[in-house]
Amino acid sequence: MEIAVISGKGGTGKSSISAAFATLNGKVVLADCDVDAANLYLIFNPSYEEEIVYISGSKAVIDHSLCTNCGICMDYCRFDAISLINDRVSISELACDGCVLCSRICPENAITMAVNAKSRMYSGSFRNGEMVYGRLSPGEENSGKLVNMVREKAKQLSKEYGLETVILDGPPGIGCPVISTLTGVDRVVIVTEPTISGLHDMQRLAGLIKKFNPEAYLIINKYDLNISMSTQIEKWCEENYIPVAGKLSFDKNVVEAMLQGKSIIELNPYSNISKKIKVIWNKIINQKK
Amino acid sequence: MIKIAIASGKGGTGKTFISTNIFYTLQKKNFNTILVDCDAEAPNDVAFFDTELISSNEVMQMVPVINNENCTFCGKCHEYCNYNAIFLLPPMKIINVIEDLCHGCGACTVACQFEAISEKPVSLGQVTSYSTYDTNSIIEARINIGVMSPVSVIKAAINKIDTEADIAILDSPPGTSCPFIQTVAQTDYVILVTEPTPFGFSDLKQSVETLRIINKPFGVIINRADIGNNSVREYLRKENISLLMEIPFKKEIAGLYSRGKIVAATDMSFRKQLQEIVENIATDGNSSN
Numbered sequence: 422m423e424i425a426v427i428s429g430k431g432g433t434g435k436s437s438i439s440a441a442f443a444t445l446n447g448k449v450v451l452a453d454c455d456v457d458a459a460n461l462y463l464i465f466n467p468s469y470e471e472e473i474v475y476i477s478g479s480k481a482v483i484d485h486s487l488c489t490n491c492g493i494c495m496d497y498c499r500f501d502a503i504s505l506i507n508d509r510v511s512i513s514e515l516a517c518d519g520c521v522l523c524s525r526i527c528p529e530n531a532i533t534m535a536v537n538a539k540s541r542m543y544s545g546s547f548r549n550g551e552m553v554y555g556r557l558s559p560g561e562e563n564s565g566k567l568v569n570m571v572r573e574k575a576k577q578l579s580k581e582y583g584l585e586t587v588i589l590d591g592p593p594g595i596g597c598p599v600i601s602t603l604t605g606v607d608r609v610v611i612v613t614e615p616t617i618s619g620l621h622d623m624q625r626l627a628g629l630i631k632k633f634n635p636e637a638y639l640i641i642n643k644y645d646l647n648i649s650m651s652t653q654i655e656k657w658c659e660e661n662y663i664p665v666a667g668k669l670s671f672d673k674n675v676v677e678a679m680l681q682g683k684s685i686i687e688l689n690p691y692s693n694i695s696k697k698i699k700v701i702w703n704k705i706i707n708q709k710k
Numbered sequence: 711m712i713k714i715a716i717a718s719g720k721g722g723t724g725k726t727f728i729s730t731n732i733f734y735t736l737q738k739k740n741f742n743t744i745l746v747d748c749d750a751e752a753p754n755d756v757a758f759f760d761t762e763l764i765s766s767n768e769v770m771q772m773v774p775v776i777n778n779e780n781c782t783f784c785g786k787c788h789e790y791c792n793y794n795a796i797f798l799l800p801p802m803k804i805i806n807v808i809e810d811l812c813h814g815c816g817a818c819t820v821a822c823q824f825e826a827i828s829e830k831p832v833s834l835g836q837v838t839s840y841s842t843y844d845t846n847s848i849i850e851a852r853i854n855i856g857v858m859s860p861v862s863v864i865k866a867a868i869n870k871i872d873t874e875a876d877i878a879i880l881d882s883p884p885g886t887s888c889p890f891i892q893t894v895a896q897t898d899y900v901i902l903v904t905e906p907t908p909f910g911f912s913d914l915k916q917s918v919e920t921l922r923i924i925n926k927p928f929g930v931i932i933n934r935a936d937i938g939n940n941s942v943r944e945y946l947r948k949e950n951i952s953l954l955m956e957i958p959f960k961k962e963i964a965g966l967y968s969r970g971k972i973v974a975a976t977d978m979s980f981r982k983q984l985q986e987i988v989e990n991i992a993t994d995g996n997s998s999n
Contacts, residue, residue, distance in 0.1 A: 430752055431721010431884045432720060432722010432723055457884070457885035457886060458886070460909040463912055497816070497820065499772075499814060499816055515891060520793075521792045522790070525790065557886075559886040559887070559923060560886065560890075560924075562887065565858065593721040593722075593885075594751035594883065594884070595752065595853075596853065596860055596889075597859055599751075600856075600858065614722075616967060617754065617968065618752070618757070619968075621754055622752040629855050632855075632856060646961070647965060647968035650968055676907055680938060680939055
């Protein structure tokens with residue numbers, strides 16, 4: 422079973438809750454799908470078993486010894502990536518989308534494509550199972566494809582080691598990497614916080630989730646920071662048929678656990694917050710479709 | 711005009727909090743200021759102000775439309791498409807455009823020799839301008855739910871900045887990939903907001919590496935400064951990065967923010983600190999030019 426933990430708004434506690442879920446009981450496969458800012462490896466320090474190069478795309482590069490400055494490529498480029506700089510046709514690496522059209526239409530064959538090969542996917546074992554995570558090199562696109570690769574690897578490890586539960590720690594937002602994290606999962610856990618941004622971002626995420634129709638649950642993290650906002654979120658969820666699996670109070674031990682390289686469950690399995698997380702997990706897992 | 715981006719690798723560190731409070735502070739000092747909400751997946755800045763709608767524009771992208779009567783199923787468009795957005799089964803005479811994958815580069819229209827491909831515009835999202843108080847305005851980028859990449863909408867929002875204004879504050883999306891780069895690329899200075907936890911620290915280092923690659927001046931605000939440990943401060947000292955401000959975690963601040971209130975409206979010493987940060991950035995920027 423694949424369970425995705427996502428949030429819309431960043432910093433609501435996805436990774437801390439994913440880490441807690443991953444250390445509750447039986448061994449699991451843990452996949453960090455926040456390839457733009459992978460953090461779970463900091464808690465679990467997995468063994469280094471495999472490193473795979475991820476090609477995120479390519480960028481057009483111009484060979485000035487062949488270019489005649491005819492400007493045809495400039496006319497065709499729809500990303501405003503090609504311009505005349507000091508009377509010379511230049512391609513902006515930043516603006517180039519990697520569509521290859523300029524390279525195809527250049528009559529002098531002066532444009533080639535250079536691949537971006539700086540991103541990586543890693544996998545290895547950690548103290549409660551297997552772990553996969555991706556690291557997208559700065560400035561790169563197509564993070565959704567890297568998320569797909571991470572999920573494929575996680576599924577493979579799940580079969581190989583007979584670990585049924587796969588936990589996906591998702592990225593923030595509602596764009597490409599989130600869509601890749603959501604597609605085809607069995608359960609979605611939305612982690613939100615009682616702020617106006619938390620409410621808005623959760624609503625937009627819920628709109629996205631509707632398109633995929635998985636079973637979705639909500640956790641209100643740090644709910645006691647604004648109880649009336651929490652009530653508002655609960656009400657909205659009720660009206661929109663999203664069950665609230667639980668509310669967690671603000672707890673300084675969550676940061677303390679992170680500092681010690683532990684999940685909140687590992688730091689203190691009998692604390693109130695740990696008990697609550699167990700109850701939430703059981704609700705999510707045991708619900709029959 | 712001076713453009714300042716507010717960014718962070720990790721989500722939820724307080725980008726929107728800092729952006730909205732700086733905007734408010736500068737307004738009160740009678741600067742002609744524009745706030746650009748570039749977090750197109752999860753825009754929230756507008757919720758913090760009393761605003762009046764000025765205008766809203768759809769951001770469009772072209773996608774191909776296939777005329778089956780002219781199509782010979784030769785497969786050249788499929789070959790030219792670098793995004794796998796054209797699905798083709800020649801023996802079955804099936805050809806489909808997967809609009810979600812299309813980047814609108816136009817390569818397929820160039821590839822087709824049989825006049826079988828035309829194009830139609832589809833909406834990616836909106837750029838909306840709002841006015842607050844007198845001359846100041848907020849520009850919001852917002853992608854439609856289900857759209858993969860926010861980059862085009864972010865670019866369109868940034869293009870709307872009136873360069874006659876004194877200062878533009880760009881509230882960046884989280885992470886260090888393409889949406890972040892597009893936001894910070896044309897700014898004069900980047901304020902990174904972090905928190906002193908292992909996750910915050912790890913993502914901060916990634917942001918710093920990225921900004922150094924693209925050669926942007928930047929400084930750091932540590933939010934929730936009294937949680938976590940000292941690693942971030944030690945790192946900043948060692949790397950000679952300016953620490954602009956530390957903001958302690960206070961339940962009152964969290965409470966005000968959660969209700970969509972501007973802290974600088976009532977906390978004068980906070981407002982003064984923000985004002986000094988911007989003044990210092992402006993003077994340094996002018997002296998180096």
